[in-house]
Amino acid sequence: MDYKNENLINPEIQMLQLPVSFHKKTRQNLVEAMKGVAQGRSIALFRGDTTKPIQDQDIEENFQQESNIFYLFGVNEPDCHAVLELDTGKSVIICPRIPEAYKLWMTVKEAPYYKQTYQVDEVKYDDEFEAYLKEKNPEEIHVYFGVDPDSGLTLPLPEQPFLKSYNIVNDKMYHILNELRVFKHQEEVDQMKFIGDVSSEAHVRVMANTKPGIREYQMEALFKFHVQERTGSKEKSYDCICASGNEGPSILHYHDNQRIVTDNSLILNDMGSKYNGYCSDITVTFPSNGKFNDKQKEIYNAVYDAYISVLRSIKEGVQWQDMHHLAEQRILEHLIKIGLVVEAPIDELVQKRVGAVFMPHGLGHLIGLRVHDVGGYAPGHPEKLKDLAGLRSLRTRRTLKAGMCISVEPGCYFNKVILEQAFNNPEVSKYLNKSKIEEYTCVGGVRLEDDVLITKDGHFNLTNVPRTVEEVERACAGLPWKN
Amino acid sequence: MDYKNENLINPEIQMLQLPVSFHKKTRQNLVEAMKGVAQGRSIALFRGDTTKPIQDQDIEENFQQESNIFYLFGVNEPDCHAVLELDTGKSVIICPRIPEAYKLWMTVKEAPYYKQTYQVDEVKYDDEFEAYLKEKNPEEIHVYFGVDPDSGLTLPLPEQPFLKSYNIVNDKMYHILNELRVFKHQEEVDQMKFIGDVSSEAHVRVMANTKPGIREYQMEALFKFHVQERTGSKEKSYDCICASGNEGPSILHYHDNQRIVTDNSLILNDMGSKYNGYCSDITVTFPSNGKFNDKQKEIYNAVYDAYISVLRSIKEGVQWQDMHHLAEQRILEHLIKIGLVVEAPIDELVQKRVGAVFMPHGLGHLIGLRVHDVGGYAPGHPEKLKDLAGLRSLRTRRTLKAGMCISVEPGCYFNKVILEQAFNNPEVSKYLNKSKIEEYTCVGGVRLEDDVLITKDGHFNLTNVPRTVEEVERACAGLPWKN
Structure with a gap:
């Protein structure tokens, strides 16, 4: 066993911290936004995340801070609360008192x-919290409470028994705070660019070191190693998706990552990381042996066209749903050209939701302190659709505005279940060339995903991975890939 | 950026699966052990672990199966229950019914x-569980319920509302099943040797690639990469402890792992992994620049002497507490020789708990499907001590028997808090040479930890890392280290 490798651990690590002035600014903004909503001596109370034992063991789950308390106070330790006095702007962290003996x-x-x-x-x-409250004697205690539209879940509320004697207001702050979080400050963009760059490097490193015969999870291992070795981060943005062969890439959240990578197949790696609270979410698709075959290239270029068309179109003022339709149309045009979809007016195909057979998910989602960030659906903005295939999976339908960060992730998949449903639905199947589609199921699926910041005139890309066929093939060969 | 490296991802991964016959055997053993305890048509019901969202997000914590349901049924998917009919021996897995649409x-x-x-x-x-129970109509439903002596916690019980109409027995199975788990079958030993070997390799790889100037978390990253790249495992045995400098190694469960590794300091890496349910728990201590200095070597050899003395003594019939005392004595002998502890009869030093100033934790713990495995304290075996320093931290005081797996982890630390307490306690301080000890605080701490299987005549080592000063220095240089 010879495992010594001079470059495996490199002292030149990268770091980027959020300045305390950033959190001061977010607190001021919240105080400002709550004016006219909060009465008299009111406070906003936040509950940080807690240490969680794994089952009945004295071992704990990895800690991940609740995102609002982090956004407003920067506090990144477990078992804290924090108070923002909405009348005075005063900030208070309530930390756990840990017995002296624990220092061993x-x-x-x-x-x-x-x-x-x-x-x-x-x-x-924490044992001084009750007395602090008694002295402050707030008329209202505002807490962050609302149903997340993606998960249907709510955060646990602060549960100190002495809170019962106060007026807890749980229906005012949720959307106000979410709305502040939707628009990223420069410090946040810097963080997201930083972790976007590290994650992009990790993807390229995986591409250069992948070959047929390895297991999918070996790609996950290398990605995570790169990110932790470079930044120290153990935070999880989401589970790594390393999908290969003709089935895995067509399963949107496949993260079994157990299969052996076969020759002449596509690999769809959807992996992001989280650093100092902020997420990246990046997908690349590349050929297992480093060279696309013809069918793979045709489908890849259909998705690439959708991807580049959206990136060229997005800017402040554009409706996200229109971008979804744009991606769908571009992909359909290619599929018609290849002969998988029958020639028909694009509007008709869109209306019949034929595009959703191949791209059954939404085009992307807001991203920030959570991979699926808050604010996608909010009062005064378009509601979530219930019925239309593909569109009902959109995580937002808002009009884009400068300062939003969003993922752009068009895809084209040959998913068994969806195709079977489509073939059995005469309304849809008449647009499909079944035998031709069956020739292409070996392609599995393609997804390309960048995270971008919306600007007045376009976007600023937080991701930096090879995208054209030529770039991808160069990256797979371990060559400098940039055109 | 040139990240292509031919050896980083290797298709020759290692795998070892538990045969289904193993779980069949564990079930038969439980049925046998419950005879005379369970009445008539009784069943044992187990609740597997569940998918757990991270806060209110649609992202989940890493899944870790509850260890009893894994031990008895092998089932390693979330949201399952399992039934063992104690009268017939019949085994039933209750799995979640997942809607067809999820296949996308x-x-x-x-x-x-x-x-x-x-x-x-x-x-x-799961929607057939109620009807199954109705048909079986068990007189008793035995559930696994008891307070873990390390954490003080209990596992959540099955909570289907229809269980209320049955006789739930929660005080019979806990110690019976724990006792079965204490004694490892050959298949389990194979698993533990397997993950012990992979974890040992990972430690050696970290030693070969560490140098002053890197961050502690970079060692953690490389360890985890090696384990996941070789085995695919994402399971967590416990948080990695990568401690360097003169303070970190003296904090027993230090896992901040953020400091820069300084020249001429010791590194204490306590890292284990988990594969297919079974844990490893290994500690090495080595010099940051690859060569021990004199003081480091003196303390290292004190702990090595304790380590090797225990390994030479353990076998069936030996009391674990005696091994703890043996380790303590060996370390004290060395500390007397170096001049840190005043010459005095060993019995007197042991009685005054002077050894616990330097080794304040217990010598080790049972290990298996949990890193701190079940059965350490049980009816008919010595109880946990409440008072005596060091000894009250013992996770078991049992008499060793063949088939037990246990960690052997003597250590010697210069912990600020403990030393201050000791210097201020006249009963203890009279045995300490304060100024000499202060010369050695720069050593920080040393711990050496192997996992072993107890046999009739001795032990079988599940760990394979460099231990003598010469071996360690060779491993740090990236050379073949075995004598």
Whole structure:
């Protein structure tokens, strides 16, 4: 066994911290936005995430901070609460008091640490929280409470028994705070560009080191190694999707990652990471042996056309749903040309949802402190659709505005279940060339996904991976890939 | 950026599966052990672990199966239950029924998959569970319920509302099943040797690639990469401890892993992994620049002497607490020789708990499907001590028997908090040479940890890492390290 490798661990790691001034600004913005909503001596109370044992063991799940408390206070330790006084703007972190004896077992952080690191106005221990509240005597305690439109879930509320004697308001702050989070500050864009770059490098490294015969999870392992080795991050944006062969890439959230990569197949790697709270979400598709075959290239270029058309069109003022339709149309045009879809007016194909047979998911989602970020559906913006295939999976239908960060992820798949349904539906099947489609199921699926910042005139790309057929093939060969 | 590396992803991965016959055997053993305890038509009901969203997101925590349902049925998918009929021995897996439409989004496993993979007698969907119970009409439903002595926690019980009409017995099976799990079958030993070998290789690879200037988390990243790249495992045995400098290694469960590795310091890496349910737990200590200095070598050899003395003594019939005392004595002898501890009869030093100033934790713990495995404290065996320093941290005080797997992990630390307490305690401080100890605090701490199987005549080592000073220095240089 010879595992020494001079370049495997490199002291020149990369780091980028959010300045405390950023959190101060987000707090000021929330105080401002809550004016006229919060009455008198009101406070906003946030519950950070907690240490969670794995089952009944004395081992814990990886900690991931709740995103609002992080956004507003920067606090990244478990078992904290935080208060923002909406009348005075004063900020208070409530931290756990950890017994002295624990210093033998762990790094114990005490009040001065929180004060110095996060530069809030005050730090209280959890056993001082009740007395603080009594003194402040707030007329309202605003908490963040709402149903997430993607998951249908809510966050747990603060549950200190002494809160019962106060007026807890849970229906005012959710959309106000979400709306602030939708529009990214420069500091946030810097963070997202940083983790986007590291994740992009990781993807390219995986492409250069993949060959037929390896297991899908080996690609996941290398991706995660690159990100943790470069940044130290153990945070999870989402489960890595490493899909190969003619079935895996057609399953949208496939993350079994157990199969052996076969020769002459496409690999769809949808992997992102999270650093200092902010997420990346990137998908590349590349040939297992480094060279696309003809069918793979045809489908790849259909998706590439959709991808580049959307990137050329997005800017402030554009409706996201129109971008979804644009991607769908581009893909349909290619499929007609190849002969998989019968020639027909594009409007008719769109109306019959033929595009959704091949791209059954939404074009993308807001991204930030969560991979599927908050604010996709909100009062005053288009509602979620219930019925239309593909469109009902859109995670937002908003009009784009500068400052939003969103993923652009068109795809074209040959999914068994969807195709069977389509072939059995006479309304749709009449547009499909079944025998020709069956020739292409070996392609599996293609998805290309970038994260971008919307600007007045276009977009700023947070992702940096090879995209054209030539670039991809160069990256697979381990060559400099940029045109 | 040139990241292509021919050896980074290697198709020759390693795999080892538990045979279904193993789970059949564990079920038969439980049926046997419950005879005379369970009445008439009784069943044992197990609740597998569930998919857990991260906060209110549509992203999930990494799944880790509950260890009893895995032990008895092998089932490794979320949201399952399983039944063992204690009268007939019949085995039933209750699996979730997942809507057809999910096949677009994920790999959907259906009843035939469970039946074929786990070869149980029957598979029911969760919506068929109530009817199955009605037909079986068990007089007792035994569930696994007890307080874990390490964490003080209990596992969640099955909570189907229709269970309320049955006689749920929660005080019979816990210790019976734990006791079966304490004694490992050959198939389990094979698994533990397998993951022990892979984890050992990962440690050696980290040692060969570490140098001053890197960050602690880069060692963690490489360890985890090696394990996942070789085996595919994403399971977590425990959080990686990568501690360097003169403070980190003295904090027993330090896992911040953020510091820069300094020259001329010791690195204490306590990292294990989990494969197919079974854990490894391994600690190495090595010099950051590859060569021990004199003080480091003295303390290292004190711990090595304790380590090798215990390994030479353990076998069936030996009391674990005696091994703890043996380790303590060996370390004290060295500390007296170096001049850190005042010459005094060993019995007196042990009685005054002077050894616990330097080794404040227990010598080790049972290991298996959990890193701190079940059965350490059980009826008919010595109880947990409440008072005596070091000894109260023992996770078991049992008499060793062939078939047990246990970690052997003596250590010697210069922990600020403990030393301050000791210097301020006249009963202890009179045995300590304070100024000399202060000269050695730069050593930080040393821990050496192997996992072993107890045999009639000794032990079988599940770990394979460099241990002598010469071996460690060779491994750090990337050379073949074995004598």
